[in-house]
Amino acid sequence: MLPESAPTRFRDPQIEMAHGAGGKASRKLVEGLFAPLLFGPAPGPLGDAALVDINGTPVAITTDSFVVKPLSFPGGSIGELAVNGTVNDLAVAGAKAEALVVTYVLEAGLPTPVLEAEVRAMAKAARDAGVRIAAGDTKVVEHGKADHLYITTTGIGPVLAGVSLDPRSVRLGDKILLSGPLGDHGITILLARGELDLEADLRSDTRSVLPLVEALVHAAAPGIRWMRDPTRGGAATSLNELARDCGLGMVLFEDQIPVRNTVRGACELLGLDPLHIANEGQFLAVVAPEYADAAWNALRLAPGGNKARVIGEVREQPAGTVLVTTLYGGSRIVDMLVGDPLPRIC
Amino acid sequence: MRFVDEFREPELISKTVEEIRRLAGTERHYRMMEVCGGHTHAIYRFGLKDILPGNIELIHGPGCPVCVLPMGRIDDGLAIAQSDVIFAAFGDMMRVPGTQGSPLEHKARGMDVRIVYSPADALKLARLNPDKHVMFFAIGFETTAPSTALTMMRARAEKIRNFSVFCNHVTIIPAIRAILDSPDMRLDAFIGPGHVSTVIGCRPYEWIAQNEHKPIVVSGFEPLDMLQSIVMLLRQLKAGQAKVENQYKRVVPWEGNRAALRAMAEVFQLRPYFEWRGLGFISQSALRINDKYSEFDAEQRFEVPGIRVTDPKAAQCGEVLKGVLKPHQCKLFGRECTPEHPVGALMVSTEGSCAAYYNYEHRKAAMVGLSSIA
Numbered sequence: 025m026l027p028e029s030a031p032t033r034f035r036d037p038q039i040e041m042a043h044g045a046g047g048k049a050s051r052k053l054v055e056g057l058f059a060p061l062l063f064g065p066a067p068g069p070l071g072d073a074a075l076v077d078i079n080g081t082p083v084a085i086t087t088d089s090f091v092v093k094p095l096s097f098p099g100g101s102i103g104e105l106a107v108n109g110t111v112n113d114l115a116v117a118g119a120k121a122e123a124l125v126v127t128y129v130l131e132a133g134l135p136t137p138v139l140e141a142e143v144r145a146m147a148k149a150a151r152d153a154g155v156r157i158a159a160g161d162t163k164v165v166e167h168g169k170a171d172h173l174y175i176t177t178t179g180i181g182p183v184l185a186g187v188s189l190d191p192r193s194v195r196l197g198d199k200i201l202l203s204g205p206l207g208d209h210g211i212t213i214l215l216a217r218g219e220l221d222l223e224a225d226l227r228s229d230t231r232s233v234l235p236l237v238e239a240l241v242h243a244a245a246p247g248i249r250w251m252r253d254p255t256r257g258g259a260a261t262s263l264n265e266l267a268r269d270c271g272l273g274m275v276l277f278e279d280q281i282p283v284r285n286t287v288r289g290a291c292e293l294l295g296l297d298p299l300h301i302a303n304e305g306q307f308l309a310v311v312a313p314e315y316a317d318a319a320w321n322a323l324r325l326a327p328g329g330n331k332a333r334v335i336g337e338v339r340e341q342p343a344g345t346v347l348v349t350t351l352y353g354g355s356r357i358v359d360m361l362v363g364d365p366l367p368r369i370c
Numbered sequence: 371m372r373f374v375d376e377f378r379e380p381e382l383i384s385k386t387v388e389e390i391r392r393l394a395g396t397e398r399h400y401r402m403m404e405v406c407g408g409h410t411h412a413i414y415r416f417g418l419k420d421i422l423p424g425n426i427e428l429i430h431g432p433g434c435p436v437c438v439l440p441m442g443r444i445d446d447g448l449a450i451a452q453s454d455v456i457f458a459a460f461g462d463m464m465r466v467p468g469t470q471g472s473p474l475e476h477k478a479r480g481m482d483v484r485i486v487y488s489p490a491d492a493l494k495l496a497r498l499n500p501d502k503h504v505m506f507f508a509i510g511f512e513t514t515a516p517s518t519a520l521t522m523m524r525a526r527a528e529k530i531r532n533f534s535v536f537c538n539h540v541t542i543i544p545a546i547r548a549i550l551d552s553p554d555m556r557l558d559a560f561i562g563p564g565h566v567s568t569v570i571g572c573r574p575y576e577w578i579a580q581n582e583h584k585p586i587v588v589s590g591f592e593p594l595d596m597l598q599s600i601v602m603l604l605r606q607l608k609a610g611q612a613k614v615e616n617q618y619k620r621v622v623p624w625e626g627n628r629a630a631l632r633a634m635a636e637v638f639q640l641r642p643y644f645e646w647r648g649l650g651f652i653s654q655s656a657l658r659i660n661d662k663y664s665e666f667d668a669e670q671r672f673e674v675p676g677i678r679v680t681d682p683k684a685a686q687c688g689e690v691l692k693g694v695l696k697p698h699q700c701k702l703f704g705r706e707c708t709p710e711h712p713v714g715a716l717m718v719s720t721e722g723s724c725a726a727y728y729n730y731e732h733r734k735a736a737m738v739g740l741s742s743i744a
Contacts, residue, residue, distance in 0.1 A: 041478050294461075352378075352593070354419075366461030367461040
């Protein structure tokens with residue numbers, strides 16, 4: 025049965041870039057316009073993927089569009105992102121991607137070698153992630169009406185055995201795990217755009233997180249409450265959404281949050297917070313305290329998980345908020361990102 | 371990370387805080403103004419208020435270039451960019467609202483707006499786009515003014531014709547003077563701006579010590595820098611002294627940067643007066659481009675509407691800017707005025723005291739049981 029539409033709450037007069045940046049404005053658009061009209065008055069928490077029941081089998085389904093400039097960058101390219109991004113959205117919903125369908129929106133004038141390189145990158149990423157690209161569609165728009173190439177992927181896959189995730193199941197004392205260093209992707213893209221005269225030896229972290237999620241599930245499935253891949257908007261935005269959905273406080277220990285020195289340096293220089301920077305190959309998990317050691321061990325022993333850490337825990341206060349504490353006893357609230365992260369100079 | 375981690379070392383920080391507690395005692399209250407927006411940001415980002423004794427009150431000063439820029443100047447700059455001009459500015463400017471929206475909103479509607487990291491990058495845009503005019507919307511105190519000056523000198527030497535600067539550079543000393551002249555202002559001491567002082571040095575503050583009898587310590591931006599500066603200020607206050615001291619010696623030379631000052635003198639001259647948001651008109655408080663460089667002066671080159679916009683009456687930016695009100699004491703704070711929809715400029719830049727307070731502090735202030743967290 026289809027839900028009745030609910031009243032909208034979105035009052036911004038027009039769509040701005042910030043509505044697509046993954047932070048507060050994006051959430052307002054989704055919760056104020058899309059959700060009430062499409063999902064009705066009580067959609068529940070909005071995750072990375074939706075669960076549907078097909079003849080008694082829980083299946084996760086998700087979709088994501090990729091618009092990135094430049095198309096390729098150190099460590100990856102739009103084609104690879106388009107596969108890994110959707111595989112990861114399913115993985116953090118506790119599901120193993122089974123099949124993807126892909127839509128290309130191409131701008132007339134796009135050189136064939138550029139397109140071919142991206143399709144090859146998709147094929148390789150799909151093979152690496154063990155997912156089949158099952159169908160696709162192509163549209164071409166006039167020159168100047170799109171930025172080279174947009175890719176949309178939709179993925180579907182069964183939920184892994186024993187996994188049940190819900191932000192409302194998060195409890196006091198739960199531990200917050202992070203799979204690896206923050207900010208590699210966002211800072212790589214910022215530098216690859218070439219607008220800032222900065223160079224750094226840095227690569228995007230784009231990868232499938234499914235093997236890490238599988239290792240975690242294998243070791244600690246009953247204790248996993250929630251997972252999320254902190255893409256646009258960064259870890260701060262994901263954790264703020266969780267804090268709001270469960271009504272508890274997310275307290276992070278600044279000295280435990282892994283950030284590469286190059287990313288830290290760029291953030292210091294540009295006035296950015298690594299917690300707001302996008303990632304494409306990491307995920308956050310909230311795990312019951314009695315499973316935390318097993319979960320952490322499983323992650324750090326899995327390939328690509330050696331920098332995983334327990335970065336914080338769930339406390340009663342500050343309710344609905346993310347708080348970062350420092351070794352010397354200071355603390356600060358970290359809000360969702362507002363708009364795109366912009367370098368701060370003066 | 372070198373030159374950063376040393377200044378965030380927990381043990382040294384606790385020792386310095388202990389020293390502050392010892393010096394501050396409990397008998398009296400100390401009101402110290404950090405002039406620079408970078409310091410305001412650092413205070414909130416590092417949670418310094420959590421570790422300072424309650425009788426040390428930090429008052430946020432006017433040193434946020436974005437915050438003190440009148441909205442009319444933004445409208446003027448954007449009006450010029452309507453006519454097929456590339457509008458280039460620092461990221462700091464991009465979300466600052468004009469009456470018709472911010473530069474970013476204009477970009478979403480089709481204006482050619484570019485974020486640059488330095489004025490030299492704006493000049494590079496001019497070289498790369500010879501058929502377009504590039505206007506750099508210049509903001510900042512003496513920190514950024516020299517690079518704007520050097521860029522214009524370069525443009526002149528290279529005979530670049532499609533580049534101009536819309537100059538909003540301001541100077542810090544008149545702003546401090548205006549704060550001190552304000553009748554409702556009671557301050558004990560100043561944490562002096564670090565970056566500005568790399569250019570102007572420490573001498574220009576001597577009148578604050580000599581005539582106003584207020585101690586001032588030029589400070590760096592790491593937690594330990596700021597705490598040490600507070601120690602130095604407390605020592606002066608306890609000893610009944612008022613002098614200029616330099617905590618940020620690793621970066622700030624006492625005499626400033628002569629080459630930078632020369633470049634500024636080559637290109638700029640003082641405006642007779644300039645409007646500051648929240649503070650009103652202050653005489654000789656801003657720079658304009660001199661006649662020798664007028665070909666690069668966007669205000670000479672283009673028709674400038676000269677828009678003046680009064681701040682919404684309910685917004686109390688001026689009081690907050692002068693430290694008379696705390697951000698959350700303004701009637702609009704957190705309701706009509708938030709970082710997503712800033713009414714006043716202090717909510718726009720992360721260095722603005724309202725945005726810093728909103729982002730890092732206000733929900734913390736409202737909640738109970740915080741002591742169990744630290």
